[in-house]
Amino acid sequence: MTDSSVTHVSPTISSAVERLMRRVEDFPSAGVQFCDLTPVLADPDGFDAVVRGLIAGHEIGTVDYVAGLDARGFLLAGAVAVRLHTGILAVRKAGKLPPPVHSRSYELEYGAATLELPADGLDLRGKRVLVVDDVLATGGTLTAAVGLLEDCGAVVAGLSVVLEIPGLGGRDRLAGTPLTCLTVA
Template sequence: MTSSRSVADLITALTREVADFPEPGIQFKDLTPLLADARGLAIVTDALAEIASGADLVAGIDARGFLLGAAVALKLGTGVLAIRKGGKLPPPVHSQTYQLEYGTATLEIPADGIDLAGRKVVIVDDVLATGGTLAAAYRLLLAGGANVTSAAVVLELSALPGRAAVAPLPVTSLQLI
């Protein structure tokens, strides 16, 4: 078991900050170095899996959430549901359009082929900022009949209203900045 402080320190050390991406004024938090580090990925996966224990299904949000969600699902012995960006899945789909810091986007999940009714689902993603993406994923899963128990993110930007945007969904972040 790794302490929460050492997990947070590891995340800080392996997060790259990119100024003015994808638009001027945005300070992008890139977790690619963390995902590429075997020890970092293992430690973060273990910490996220501890948060998600008891889930029947892990939902990972496009795209880094796919990687994290799949790793957590393997650790827990569950399946993983990829919540995709709009236009990437064949019909029929459930879709949800939402606001980003710098525009709008759409998320989708299959409308058939996966029975979500009553399944305990934990959403996994990389960064919680304004909360639009996570809130859209939450609404999509609820529309599909899932019992969304919580969300787990690697990094949360506390100066932004992400947590409030997803209320009442409980969110646990491994690193709060």
């Protein structure tokens, strides 16, 4: 991994996300504000702005794959991969792929989870991968994805997320990896 620089995209992209995002108070529990990106992705101009922002700093030929995290990251990574003319990697939750798989387990606030990639038919050694997801909160899922990809021999070229929830330590856990966040909750 390289330096921990954080790329801030244009205010136009950030304002498009802010304008279209739906905020729901006290969901999923009291005191929590849920930021729903569904209206952003449903709007053609909003979705286009998000994809352009997630690509920030990457051009065709600078990455070999775009990895999307299960499940909303799949939507975003697919569009980013098309724009960057790369393959796409679906980083899956445990139990969704037939064996053999590479896996990486990690702790959540309420338990544990595991991410997986196929162990056969996919050689990631030396391949540069851009990891894409919707939200950066505690950083647990993104950290596990980075570890999983590196275990497979890939080089993580960067991380791109639509929304960062500050104060949960995610950015600190990912120090050392270039990070693009389109907006902050």
